[in-house]
Amino acid sequence: MGRSSKDKRDIYYRLAKEGGWRARSAFKLLQLDQRFQLFQGVRRAVDLCAAPGSWSQVLSRHLRGSEGSPAQVVAVDLQAMAPLPGVLQIQGDITKASTAQEIQRHFEGLPADLVVCDGAPDVTGLHDLDEYIQAQLLLAALNITTHVLKRGGTFVAKIFRGKDVTLLYSQLRLFFPDVTCAKPRSSRNSSIEAFVVCRGYNPPEGFVPTMDNPLLEPEAGLALSRLSGPSRVIVPFVACGDLSAFDPDRTYPLQRSVQGASCEDSVQGSTCETSVQGPLGEGMSVQGPECEELSRLSLLD
Numbered sequence: 001m002g003r004s005s006k007d008k009r010d011i012y013y014r015l016a017k018e019g020g021w022r023a024r025s026a027f028k029l030l031q032l033d034q035r036f037q038l039f040q041g042v043r044r045a046v047d048l049c050a051a052p053g054s055w056s057q058v059l060s061r062h063l064r065g066s067e068g069s070p071a072q073v074v075a076v077d078l079q080a081m082a083p084l085p086g087v088l089q090i091q092g093d094i095t096k097a098s099t100a101q102e103i104q105r106h107f108e109g110l111p112a113d114l115v116v117c118d119g120a121p122d123v124t125g126l127h128d129l130d131e132y133i134q135a136q137l138l139l140a141a142l143n144i145t146t147h148v149l150k151r152g153g154t155f156v157a158k159i160f161r162g163k164d165v166t167l168l169y170s171q172l173r174l175f176f177p178d179v180t181c182a183k184p185r186s187s188r189n190s191s192i193e194a195f196v197v198c199r200g201y202n203p204p205e206g207f208v209p210t211m212d213n214p215l216l217e218p219e220a221g222l223a224l225s226r227l228s229g230p231s232r233v234i235v236p237f238v239a240c241g242d243l244s245a246f247d248p249d250r251t252y253p254l255q256r257s258v259q260g261a262s263c264e265d266s267v268q269g270s271t272c273e274t275s276v277q278g279p280l281g282e283g284m285s286v287q288g289p290e291c292e293e294l295s296r297l298s299l300l301d
């Protein structure tokens, strides 16, 4: 698809050309790193939904392994992309168990320190549908992340701040005590896109990573019966917010996170501020040099 004249006027489009970046999105990751120091101490990183590869370029240029040796970077996308030095490419689907296994093989069984995902579906222009599909892609990214990320690791993903965004925050908070939503300066104001920075990976006790999505399988009951313990509650909730398997007499972490949470979204002009009240945390909006931090959700229980 050709570039519109609007793209050509865009400063980040021009800077990307000058800097040899494959896409202007490189600046989003660079600015998120400036704000959150994402790259500190990272030796193994995964770039989900990586094509054409500007985030992988950023990772391969900026990460340093131990004693100056290059860090290991794995890039995954449905589409093939031109090779990049120091980046292993997997042409595959992030929803497939085989993709998680391939990443693990490349890291020789060691977990990643950082997983990033700039995934986006082909937008239809129907806002509700686009938001829904984007949310499903984010949850697929979270799901594969539970297979490859180390405890304490960081997950960064694109999010559309639609009307159901607070459900996504609750789903993410099951796995990360620290979830912050930020909009880098290079992300267009006219877009509802932002990024969640999720730190301190800490899955619920007893959670077993699985690629099963019982709610999307035709024989859903059968698939659900394969799961046990906390996974029987958490997987359906993460898959699509379903609480039907939720037993109010049990006290899984899910129960603590979801009950009593009251969230408000207000869209003002082209920017959105999310404020979260109640047990999930307090709303906060900070203007940083490179990133506007929209909300921070910290674990209070």
Ligand SMILES: C[S@@+](CC[C@H](N)C(=O)[O-])C[C@H]1O[C@@H](n2cnc3c(N)ncnc32)[C@H](O)[C@@H]1O
Pocket: 022, 023, 025, 026, 048, 049, 050, 051, 052, 053, 054, 055, 056, 076, 077, 078, 079, 092, 093, 094, 095, 118, 119, 120, 121, 137
């Ligand atoms: C906005 S582009 C990513 C841009 C990239 N971060 C960069 O800086 O060059 C979104 C990508 O998500 C990929 N994608 C969407 N669904 C996917 C899936 N299920 N598995 C793997 N990749 C997927 C698309 O193929 C597309 O290349």
